[in-house]
Amino acid sequence: MQNLLNDFRYALRQLQKSPVFTFTAVLTLALGIGANTAIFTVVQSLLLAPLDYPEADRIMALNTRYEQQGRETPRVTGADLVDIRNQSKSVSAIGYYQGGGGEAGVQIRDHSSFTAVSAVDAGFARVLQVAPEAGRWFVDSEAKHAAVVNANFARDHFGGVQAAIGQTIAVEGQPVQIVGVLPAAFDFPDHTQVWMAEAEQPQTPSRTAFNYRAVVRLRHGVSMAAAQSELTAIASRLQSAYPGDNKDKTFRLVPLQEQLVGSVRPMLLLLMASVALILLIACVNVMHLYMARAVDRQRELAVRTALGSTRSQLGRLVVVESLLVSFAGAIVGIFLAIPLVKMLVRIAPANLPRSADIHLNFGVLAFTAGIALLATVAASLLPARQATRVDPIVALKQDSSRGMSSRHSSRLRSGLVVAEVAATFVLAFGAALLGRTMLVLQNTDPGYRKSDLLIVDADAPASTLESSIQATQKFETIFAELRALPGVESVGGVMGLPTGSYGSNGYYGVIGAPYDVQHGPQAVFTLASPDYFRTMAVPLLSGRDFTRRDDYDAPPVAIVSESLARQSFPGQDPIGRQIECGLDAPGKWMTIVGVVRDLRQDSPADAPGPALYMPLLQHPSMAAQINIAIHTRLSPVALIDTVRGKIERVDPAIAARFTTMNTMVGDSVEMQHFRSILIGSFAAVGLLLAVLGVYGTVAYSVAQRTFEVGIRMTFGAERASILKLVLLQVLMLAGIGVGAGLMASLIAGHWIGSMLVGVSPADPVSLAIAIGVLLSAALLAAFLPARRAALVDPVKALRGL
Template sequence: MSNLLRDIRYALRLMRQAPGFTLAAVLALSLGIGATTALFSVVYAVLLRPLPFPEADRLLVLGADTVRPQAQRFSFFQFDAIAEQSTQFSSLTAYGNQLFNLTGEGDAEQVRGAVVEGAFFETFGIASLLGRTLTPEEREAPQVVLSQSLWQRLGGRRELVGRTLTLGGQPYTVVGVMPSAFQVPDARTLLWVNHASLPGAASSPARTLRSFHGFIVNGRLAPGATLASARAELATIAARLAQEFPDTQSQLRLSAVGYRDQLVGNVRLLLLVLLGAVALVLMIAAVNVAHLQLARAAGRAREFGIRVALGASRGQLVRQLLTESIILCLLGAGGGVLLAMWGTDLLLALGASALPRGHEVTVDGRVLLFAVAVALVTGVGVGLIPALQRSRLTPQAMLGHNATEVSRGRTHGGLVVAEVALALVLVIGAGLMLKSFWRLHQVEPGVDSEGVFVARLVLSPDRYQEPARIVGFYTALRERLAMRPEVASSGLSLSLPPGGDQRRTSFTWEGAPESNAPPSTLYVITTPGFLETLRVPLREGRTLAEADKASTEPVLVVSEAFVRQFLPGQEAVGRRVTFRAVGGQPEWRTIVGVVGDVAYSGFEQGLEPTVYVPQAQDPHPGGFLVVRAARGLEASKLASVVRSELRALDAGVPLAQADTLEAMLEAGLGQPRFRTVLLGTFGLLALVLAAVGIYGVMSYAVAQRSREMGIRMALGARREDVLRLVVGQSLRRVGLGVGVGLVGAVAARHLLEGFLHGVGGLDASVFVGVPALLTAVALAASWLPAHRAASADPADVLRRG
């Protein structure tokens, strides 16, 4: 211990004597460790932090046997059959999202909740914070469990348990409050009610239509059951259901995946790719510090020679150098943690908060331990190269002038090759992401978003049970808005781009071949004026009109993608289509128009076949209201206009999620922007660090060979010859690094291909442009010290010796 303390004191004294070296090394390490720690805080929160459920590994999501972007939806008929026939689950539950109008607590407010069926809270296994949870035995009782956040918004008093809240016009008794860690289906869920307690639940489509697939199903494995045994049983149940109900079970794929796996989805690969990218940045920073350490060790050759000559062992020499390196890295970790705290906030602002469990991202004790561990590993790795090199030399070699320049040159050269190769892999990845994001940004959403105000409306089922009342309310609202001078047009739709609520349904068309697996399409319920407000272009026929009522011929409008995929080269207008998933009996609808494609599923998912059905012929109590502002008026100014007309019509209907369509479309680029900005930043940082490293190595090499160059120039070498000698040596190393890096980039492209849009993993412009850029940067970094060496006076160089 006394020897270690002596080494530490000596290392600190040397650092004080060389503040420039210390600052450069600590700054490089702080950048690398800080970026790595900040991203690890996201990885830990999303992928590694234990779920708040007991025995979370036994919690499954039913559906396919592989993770999909969205969990498969089931009908209550399927859920009941699975619950009745399954033996591999100790409990099962089905649940879905639902919007409620909360009234009687000040202004009407729209809150997001979940309707549940079966042993919901028992399946997840979390006890309530206050009161109790819902039970299957009281499934029809009007009871509600609140989230901790909603409970706090309503006053946060214990006395709230037992009180009554009015949800959708019906009184519900508050029986409990769940802790903040319980966020199912997601963090936006503020309350939970039993589905059977909803008004008219027994006669609702969810309970009367086998084709109503609107619920996620989770199960907890029974004691002794495994994922494999559960999958085998579910496959057997699926086969029985397909035989019993061939029309509605033809597309059922019944298996299961772990709840955590489904929760993180394809975010896992994205975060691991980003963590690998930032690890490359850390390695490049470490290589830079290794360059500095080698140069500093070369300057201390006489010191080491004297110490060895006086009896110091090679082990003591290695220990001293490793101690100095580890102290540098720990100082870098301190700066890195400060950068990570700031960087974590930046990551959340860039979109990390929208990731699954993103709200849990923080720099806590485990993240700090990770930073310290990274510092220690980096310290050993950085210090090991100069320590091993110096410890192998004899005192005579250490004391001899320029005795080991060839060995040091090879080591520096190898580090340059490694640095360039690492930087090239990272910058190529960043280049692919940047080009993909640019292509994604060029995707036309199919609508004119400028000047469009958007809000969400939901009608309370107690007052709007009859279809005529639903249609009448929205017709009256649009009429009132049409009389306002601030409004150019308005409409309502069940879906809105990008990635809003969507309904898909299977269908067939007149003259189509028989199929056990009919195709599906996006099914959008709209009012007249919706397509016109978004300025979706009409390609053929007409759009939906006020004359399309419940008493008239059922009609629909289809998108160009629908025609391309299902009716290529055929006349679409006048063809008839029937939807098996809309009603109990097939109902034929006539196509009256074809419109342009709209990216309802988001920019990355592409353009899906879409049909538009008049709201008067398929009434729905909720949807997105879109209002186009009059010329010269900002869309955000319409919030007060819409709110005043809504209050005049029905004060119990809240205006929720008010925003502009431009902002919604911009938010749809959130995750692509998150990964692109991060990879782009890491790539730029790698490029800068590589340039600094090459400049430092070449400056060191020129300094070590100054006498040789002075002799060359004294013997008649021209300035151009010296420049060619130094720059050529640098470019040979860079060229080798580029070659190694290209091999690595080609091998790593498969990790990025799933995140690219409109760009191939071997995009020629990126794979040619990035190496050219890196070579140009290396050329500039090596030219500066070469120019300085070629401009020196040979006499001065020789006098300095």
């Protein structure tokens, strides 16, 4: 122990004597360790840390799966939910919810506000077992009349938690009384702030309408496998009892945590792999520094050996010194990680699950200590081995200034350069692929106008058919007043705006073909007002647009997209054909009056698909919550106050919020943008470290070969040939590294392939960009040392000056 303490003291003195080496090594490792700590903080908080609910490992999400189709949805039908609740013995509680945190208009005292609302039954509370801060959870008998709210909502609107109890609010016109306030940290699902009480029996009993999400709590002593086996048996019985509706349908339990974060798991693992490469590059750089330092210390090590030091003692000196550098790098890395984590949370997509849980904790600090130890081993393994193999006689004879250093050391340094370039190439290629994806998305025609559009989310309070019809009439008045504003070109209302939060989809049927609600054709369902297509610049290919005569009492009509026309009426004119969909009661046939161009519904990353458009006025029950699109010659933002005033004059109870179409389209690809920014940043850091590594290696190599260069120039070598010699050697090493990185990138291509849009995992343009950047950077890093070699004075070189 005393010897080890002496080694630590000696290592500290040696590091103090070499401040440039110490600073460079610590900062290099801090970059690698800091990046790994920051990303692991996100991974640990989202993927590894358990949910903050009592016995969260027993909480499962209930999904529906069609085995033969290989298709799964995170929803269940109302009838299936009731059967599972009645027949399952493996679960202690089952609950359902609707809305999923979707924002709706909430009327609070004298104003309306968009708030994330979910409709849940009393079983939801029994599954999650979250205790209210004040009041209580509602019970089954209070369905449609009670609600619980988040503590933040209570403070924002009523001044405090206790003050909210007993207050009445209205959700889309439905009055409910607040009976409890939940902790501010609880916002499941999807940032919900208001939970409305729903009946124990789902309102929609259909076995083909997947309107509900469900969560279950397993009984104590029941394994997930046993509960899954029971669910499979229940599904089998339902298939026999309802061969039409439940054909091929089964149910699957998924741990709630996996259900919440499963969609971001591939991205997080990609980020972890990226920062692991940065740590590898950093360790290789530090290993470079140690190997260069080892040459300068060979005489010291030779003397120690001659005086009786063992191989283990010599190796321990290097390892102890590396340990001190690594832990200094870890401490600096943690200080770098703190602002980096905050930046990650700030730029993360709004839909990143559990983002509020991301913070440094003991598990992250333990991980940082672990990678510091890993960095110690990685950075010191070869230098320590090299130190133990010092031959004192040979070492005392060697003179690096006369090109007499070990060939083994030279090969090791060359191998490290190759590894560094290969790791950097993988990062650069990944960044190029994701960057190209973003360019493709930005240049993709979504099928509609993006610029000069002000978008208003408008939610009118309506809970009955009569109030819904009144809401559509109010919107018609608002449309007319907005069209009269100076600078406004056109106005359209829609439920189902591309990239918007309101919409529906499902199966449809046409006369002359059987309507198969399980295996029939599907389409996006959109409700639109007259002038909507003109406002959005969606071309009408044939037929006519909707008019104000297509109201609630008029014969039902519809407009279809060209994809739907090709899908259901190949080689035929769809105008005049009749169609029905799940948005309406069975047997409500609509006559097709027009065909419009396809568009990309959810984001530019989606392929255009079938869409069915119906008049807003003919579907009032779905038309109280809409988007208003305003095409203007002015800046869209400049119209906000005027538009808000117009809406408030028609009905102050209509909740309204504002954005632009460009912003919505940008938000729809924010996850791709987030990935591109991070991987691009990591690639830039890796490239910087690689450039420093190449520069250091070449500079040291040139210093070692000064005597050789002097001899070459004495025998007639020109300065240009010396420059060319050094650069060609670097180019050869970089080429080998690029080749190795290329093979690794192509092998890992399938992993990143699911994150690409319009770009192949072997995209030649991205390959060319990555190769060009790496080779150029390597040559740039080598140019100054190579130029220094070409300017050597042969007389001084031969004298060893």
